[in-house]
Amino acid sequence: MKTILLLSAKELREGLRNRWVIAATGLLAALALTLVFLGSAPAGTVGAGALDVVVISLASLTIFVVPLIALLISHDAIVGEIERGTMTLLLSYPVRRRQVLLGKFLGHLGILAFATCVGYGLAALALAATDKGIGGESWTAFATMTASSVLLGAVFVAIGYLVSALARDRGTAAGIAIGIWLVFVVIYDMALLGILVADQGHHVSGGALNALLLFNPTDAYRILNLSGSNEIAAASGMAGSVQSVALAPLALIAALAAWVAGPMALAALAFSRREL
Amino acid sequence: MSFNIELDAVARHYGSVKAVDGVSFSADAGEVVALVGHNGAGKTTLIKLMLGLARPTSGSVSVLGQDPADGDVTVRRRLGYLPENVSFNPVLTGRETLRFYVQLKGRRPKEADALLERIGLAHAADRRIGTYSKGMRQRLGLAQAMIGKPAVLLLDEPTTGLDPELRQQFYGIVREMQAAGTTVLLSSHALNELEGNAGRVVILDEGRKIADGSLDELRRIARLPTRIRLTSGEGGARRLREWMGEPKGLRQINGHIVEIDATPEYKAAFLRRAAGEGAPFEDLDMVPPGLDELYAHFLAGRASQ
Numbered sequence: 001m002k003t004i005l006l007l008s009a010k011e012l013r014e015g016l017r018n019r020w021v022i023a024a025t026g027l028l029a030a031l032a033l034t035l036v037f038l039g040s041a042p043a044g045t046v047g048a049g050a051l052d053v054v055v056i057s058l059a060s061l062t063i064f065v066v067p068l069i070a071l072l073i074s075h076d077a078i079v080g081e082i083e084r085g086t087m088t089l090l091l092s093y094p095v096r097r098r099q100v101l102l103g104k105f106l107g108h109l110g111i112l113a114f115a116t117c118v119g120y121g122l123a124a125l126a127l128a129a130t131d132k133g134i135g136g137e138s139w140t141a142f143a144t145m146t147a148s149s150v151l152l153g154a155v156f157v158a159i160g161y162l163v164s165a166l167a168r169d170r171g172t173a174a175g176i177a178i179g180i181w182l183v184f185v186v187i188y189d190m191a192l193l194g195i196l197v198a199d200q201g202h203h204v205s206g207g208a209l210n211a212l213l214l215f216n217p218t219d220a221y222r223i224l225n226l227s228g229s230n231e232i233a234a235a236s237g238m239a240g241s242v243q244s245v246a247l248a249p250l251a252l253i254a255a256l257a258a259w260v261a262g263p264m265a266l267a268a269l270a271f272s273r274r275e276l
Numbered sequence: 277m278s279f280n281i282e283l284d285a286v287a288r289h290y291g292s293v294k295a296v297d298g299v300s301f302s303a304d305a306g307e308v309v310a311l312v313g314h315n316g317a318g319k320t321t322l323i324k325l326m327l328g329l330a331r332p333t334s335g336s337v338s339v340l341g342q343d344p345a346d347g348d349v350t351v352r353r354r355l356g357y358l359p360e361n362v363s364f365n366p367v368l369t370g371r372e373t374l375r376f377y378v379q380l381k382g383r384r385p386k387e388a389d390a391l392l393e394r395i396g397l398a399h400a401a402d403r404r405i406g407t408y409s410k411g412m413r414q415r416l417g418l419a420q421a422m423i424g425k426p427a428v429l430l431l432d433e434p435t436t437g438l439d440p441e442l443r444q445q446f447y448g449i450v451r452e453m454q455a456a457g458t459t460v461l462l463s464s465h466a467l468n469e470l471e472g473n474a475g476r477v478v479i480l481d482e483g484r485k486i487a488d489g490s491l492d493e494l495r496r497i498a499r500l501p502t503r504i505r506l507t508s509g510e511g512g513a514r515r516l517r518e519w520m521g522e523p524k525g526l527r528q529i530n531g532h533i534v535e536i537d538a539t540p541e542y543k544a545a546f547l548r549r550a551a552g553e554g555a556p557f558e559d560l561d562m563v564p565p566g567l568d569e570l571y572a573h574f575l576a577g578r579a580s581q
Contacts (some may be wrong), residue, residue, distance in 0.1 A: 017367035085363045092327050093380045094352035276329045
């Protein structure tokens with residue numbers, strides 16, 4: 001355990017020096033603050049709370065940005081160290097490869113968690129300062145959104161490690177990482193939509209759709225946050241889908257957790273078999 | 277009694293490439309063994325096998341009594357390794373980096389400061405490694421290999437990129453470690469610097485061991501001639517040749533220098549004659565065959581087989 005903490009502390013320190021932490025925090029904070037100041041305009045007097053609007057728009061944004069940051073940090077983690085020659089040295093120490101992977105994971109997760117909590121937290125503070133009438137339910141939704149954003153980041157960190165453990169060189173790892181981002185964030189949903197439209201509800205049942213949505217971590221995240229509370233579901237236009245998509249929040253969180261554990265286990269396997 | 281390092285008929289093939297092909301040798305405590313061979317001869321693969329980073333296709337490797345591929349923690353703590361072209365994260369300082377490695381070996385962080393002092397990096401300890409010269413990085417690499425007074429030191433091309441002064445310092449440290457009972461195994465292709473620094477030399481070629489022994493032993497086996505040069509006063513070369521009885525192979529370099537490549541059995545006779553009363557020379561130089569010649573000899577021997 002001490003070894004894992006040492007490794008993650010080193011990863012954190014490098015993240016600070018590389019300005020990864022500053023860059024990610026700054027980016028997320030800038031986006032979140034922009035949404036806060038723009039966000040109150042479309043809400044108008046519809047009745048949706050200001051924070052609810054922010055949760056909806058931030059969640060949609062998170063789906064694009066957080067996986068990208070996570071993949072950027074993680075795709076290089078193994079293959080990059082192997083290429084630079086630092087991995088051989090590290091593995092000559094009393095360290096197991098599993099520990100290397102877990103240590104890096106904790107470090108990278110720490111960077112992401114810090115960036116998300118501080119970035120989104122600043123936005124929430126700005127909103128709370130200008131609007132006193134935010135209800136408790138809205139705050140819960142915001143907290144859920146922030147926490148699940150970190151979880152979504154963890155998913156893509158794990159996927160990034162898997163890519164990094166398998167890729168021959170850094171360039172390949174970067175290419176595959178971008179491909180994965182495109183698939184999960186853009187292509188998957190468009191394809192799914194296309195299938196549903198073409199199918200006209202004949203073959204794809206509600207259960208199959210649920211399964212297909214759980215098969216993409218960004219969809220699990222989206223449903224978790226956009227249909228989490230009735231207020232938000234109504235405001236995000238997801239009220240209709242909430243009835244047909246019967247996925248409990250716990251099932252969605254479990255799906256996200258499985259999306260962390262699965263790629264991590266595969267990455268550990270691939271890394272343990274890799275010769276340096 | 278088992279050796280610190282023991283290799284028994286170790287082979288490691290990558291596809292059809294035989295990176296290491298049936299190598300056996302052992303090294304005891306307090307021994308300095310040099311692995312010599314040109315690039316691609318299998319030195320780095322051998323070291324990776326000893327680290328457990330690669331697994332042998334056949335044969336067995338044992339380091340400190342264990343199979344290194346098991347990754348036994350107690351063995352790893354007593355092992356120091358300096359990779360070829362060692363690299364560190366350039367954004368961290370030397371002290372931060374060394375402390376990390378010290379703690380990874382389960383030692384107290386203070387040891388890092390002592391090591392930085394010892395290898396002469398204390399003044400730059402709090403600067404980022406990105407600002408270090410190649411020699412400084414190499415010294416930091418050596419410092420991390422010395423953590424915890426290892427019983428086995430594996431050094432892959434440790435002196436490439438070091439200037440002569442640092443090289444001397446480096447071999448000074450190696451001698452200290454050797455005196456403390458450490459087994460030092462270093463790979464090199466700069467052969468001449470091994471003279472007086474490596475007790476034993478293992479010559480590798482295309483993954484095979486082609487010679488193994490102390491430099492003197494190898495010289496005896498190779499039966500390479502010693503170059504003897506006699507210098508006299510101006511215009512004395514002719515007198516020298518006559519004095520020596522015009523032996524075969526005696527070359528006149530210029531007006532006052534003659535030279536001969538003396539085989540081991542002829543060397544003594546030549547010297548006795550040269551040292552006779554009234555011999556007309558002022559200076560005598562003997563150049564024993566260097567490692568370069570030895571290496572070339574063993575390689576040629578293998579090629580003709």
